[in-house]
Amino acid sequence: MNYAIVKFIIGKVLYFEAAFMMLPCVTAIIYQEESGWAFFFTALLCVLIGAVLTRKSPKNSVFYVKEGFVTVALSWIVMSLMGGIPFLIGGVMTNPVDALFETVSGFTTTGASILTDVEIVPKCMLMWRSFTHWIGGMGVLVFLLSFMHTHGSGSHMNLMKAESPGPSVGKLMPTVQSTAKVLYFIYIFMTILEILFLLLGGMPLFDTLTITFGTAGTGGFGIKNDSIAGYSPYLQVVVTVFMILFGINFNAYFLILCRKFRQSFKMEEVRCYLGIILVTTAFITFNIRNIYDTFGDALRHAAFQVGSIITTTGYATTDFNNWPEASRTILVLLMFVGACAGSTGGGIKVSRFVILIKTIKKELHTLLHPRSVRKLKMDGHTLEHEVVRATNVFLIAYVLVFSFSVLLVGFDNFDMITNFTAVASALNNIGPGLELVGPTQNFGLFSNGAKLVLTFDMLAGRLELFPMLLLFVRDTWKRY
Template sequence: MNYSIIRYILGIVLKLEGILMCLPLIVGIIYSEKSAYSYVITIAMCLIIGTILSHKKPKDTEFYATEGYITVSLSWVILSIFGCLPFVISGEIPSMVDALFETISGFTTTGASILSDVEALSYCNNMWRCFTHWIGGMGVLVFILAILPMRGGQRMYLMKAESPGPSVEKLVPKVRNTAMILYGIYTVMTFIEVLLLLISGMPLFDALTTSFGTAGTGGFGIKNDSITGYNSSIQIIVTVFMILFGLNFNIYYLILCKKFKQALHSEELKAYLLVIFATIGIITFNIRSFFPTIGEALKHAAFQVGSIITTTGFSTTNFDLWPQVSKTILIMLMFMGACAGSTGGGIKVSRLLILIKTLKKELFTIVHPRGVKKITMDKRPIEHETVRLTNIFMVAYIFILAFSILLIGIDNLDFTTNFTAVAATLNNIGPGLELVGPTRNFGLFSDFSKFILMFDMLAGRLEIFPMLMLFAPISWKRQ
């Protein structure tokens, strides 16, 4: 284990967090809020500690998979600890546990909140709360890859540990350029959404915070009713962009390179869109009696399907009151999630396709023991290592899901609440059903249960393995 390089990267991460906190500080100054001082204090702490950790460049820059996983998981934990300090220092979320829960939920783009009145927060704290979604959506370490003192192959270990999906590919030969392309696309799409929301009549502050939540597929809103109070045009724009941010960003790169055929023939893209359109149709039919017109039912069905499958978590209506068929579909979409290489959470469409193809292969092998059948995706064979990791991921995922439900059962809440609370946090969605439904919050859980759910949020965002590596003794041995 190369501790010096881990220490160095953590220092860079802290300094970057201090710089990013300048945005809510500026907002606080603009609105003349006393809470702004909490950002001055936190920024100073981040810069001082970050400088101490990264002042000396390590002589040994060897960096492998173990360091990648440990660095990523520790970075997200440290980001969250320092990121929650403004809420505590300002006194707007006085409980350290609650503030940490809110911040982890922000960075992991979960959107599960302990707040019953988000409108009571100051402008600067609401900006930071939503901005954490944007920071965590693409991944802060993907952003700083361009300045890390490591060779390209070593940078790839960080990208693989932080990026969602069963496999990670470089868009161009250099990892630095790949990171720049990803953040370039991410930033431009966010800017376009902000512009469209402004044109549709949304105030600038609302447009920025909503776009941050949409881009990161997070779901923190600045209104107690989420997106419900805004006009239909705004709701439709948010629906479209939630679905767009749920796509694999490689597709956008291929489109920019005018490789339209390769982009549009993606099996994952076809499956993702097919599920979206099919579930919107079914839910619209199922909830048609809940709304005055079929058009209104279609709008709400499309919004909630887009919100849940991309694990954003915004809402325009209390879907906990919908019929069981619609609620069951939404729960299934919670687990499915968005595409690999997107900002969305969940198991991912590509993993489910690999699992289905693996099942078909096993059935073929039973019928034809001597037959040879390769698993392919987009007409390219899938490596055995990818299939193996997908299977292991599912085992770990099911274990964490079941064990977390068991552990938070100590609060003696109903099973639907516990099950959907874990599903919502592990899949980085936000709202669940019953006591954690779209009109409720997670403040009813004990501190112990909140820590379990915080682990689930981090494990879900980092694809489980980096967080498990933190607790594996072998990870910390010098080799």
């Protein structure tokens, strides 16, 4: 393990976190909130620690996959620890575990909260909660790659692989650094576009910024106790559309920028993703049509919740915990499907399910025709064995982590649906679950031990499991 370069990059991450905290500082000044000093103090602390960690440039430029995964995992942990300090010293929370849970939930774009009444929380704190979604949506290391020149061949890609969601990560441009810039250009452009549409609908600027940050990062921290339910149908439709757009593989947007429209619309994952949304929305609309006054209301709520759950955003316009069992079951299944790879959404990812289905079909064909040779293809390209193997291994690891987490959380003695959906919500970075952790409830009922398990799940889910799991392997920490 090249500790020097890992320490150096973590220091750089702290510099960026200090800069990000200027937004809640400005918010506190605008609304004349005394608790804003907590962000200034924490930002100063980030700068001081960052200065210590980056005091010397690493002499050893070796930077392999191991360093990439460990750097990303530790960066997110350190970033979350520092990001939770303002909640404690600002008086919003008194329990350090709660502050860590809330911050990790923000950065991992989960949106699960322990707060019972968000409307009494200072606006600077609410701004920070929502802004952490936007920071974590595309990934802080991806942002860092846009500016920083790391050492060692392939070091940029090793960082990007560890933080970017999906079974495989590639370069859109000749270099990883230029790829990171393109991704953030698309991300910022879509963020500004949503802000404009929400402002046109009469949403206040503060609400617009916080809701947009949550939508762009597919996070879901609300600034109202009823989440999005209190806003007009137009605003709910705008949020629905942008949740779905941010759940699409950003490669599709890059192809559109390059005027390769046909290639963009032919992406199998995107077509499957949109198909799942259409089918499930239609079914749920029919299933809940008698609950609401009009068919249009049923369609609006169904489309919103399907978009919110499959993209793992977690906003709500209604208490879907009271929906018929078939609709609730579909929403739980969508928690696991998740959004597209290469998007800001969480979950297992549509591409992995596409690969898994293709693998099953190939195996069935091989059983019928043992001597046949059939290659797996996606978007017209042959799937490498490494991608298929990585998908299978990921699913095995996912099931093991999920099962063990449900067991540990079960010691709090809540009902099975609560425990199951709480872990599903955390590991898939969604936010609300069912029963005691439904859209009108929160995660404050769990013990500190259960919260720490769920905190680990949120980080593991956002970082695709392996960066966090590697921290527990002894060989990871051996020096070169």
